[in-house]
Amino acid sequence: MVSHSKNASPRADAQKNRIKIKQSAITIFKNKGLEATIEEIADHANVGVGTIYRNFGSKQELANLISYEVLNEIYKKQIEVIESDFPIEEKLYKIFDTFIYLSTEYGEIHQMVLQLLTSTIEPNPLKEDWQQKLHSLYHRLVALGQKEGIFSKENTLIQEKILINTVNPMMVKEVSAILPIEEAAVTLSKFVLNGLIIRK
Structure with a gap:
């Protein structure tokens, strides 16, 4: 029998990252609007800049x-x-x-x-x-x-x-x-x- 637990974890982590990034983006955009930077959002979400680009493009x-x-x-x-x-x-x-x-x-x-x-x-x-x-x-x-x-x-x-x-x-x-x-x-x-x- 093939276990799917190993595959579920990365997907779950990716979903958690998306949620964290969106929540952080709302917080940063609330304060700075479009002047906010990807780096500020990444720092707030505690993820790498590359993670944001992979999930949202820009x-x-x-x-x-x-x-x-x-x-x-x-x-x-x-x-x-x-x-x-x-x-x-x-x-x-x-x-x-x-x-x-x-x-x-x-x-x-x-x-x-x-x-x-x-x-x-x-x-x-x-x-x-x-x-x-x-x-x-x-x-x-x-x-x-x-x-x-x-x-x-x-x-x-x-x-x-x-x-x-x-x-x-x-x-x-x-x-x-x-x-x-x-x-x-x-x-x-x-x-x-x-x-x-x-x-x-």
Whole structure:
């Protein structure tokens, strides 16, 4: 009978290394964003630089992976908001609030995400994936607002464009440089709602 225990250990070690590297990358990227170096991440994870390159290819690929996972976490929170019983105004505020969470919870990763999303290097699968998520999210939000009689049933695509261009991590980052971070979500959601809500 052939034992598989000898083969299992290297695979288990490799998996542990990947987890350690990702956790360390989050810690270092939180503090330094894309200014972080592979050497700093390797030191924090207590692995060799070569181990990072073997597992992730490059700092860019590692940054993209972390950004994808962070944005996916944000998107899941936003879907929970959309599927909640809150009124549409509260939903919009809470969606803004998820971007505040991105900034307060992940520090410089917020700026790193913005840099990667606005990168002109093609292809940019991170940007494409995020744009698809935003389109889907705001399509649902506008439909709910129209169903509740809060948003006009005219110019649906324009309403979606307004949301995409104002309710995003870039806008939250810019406004939080002017206002206290805890006020940014309320202020932005009020501005957006003023342009979307039907006045009776």
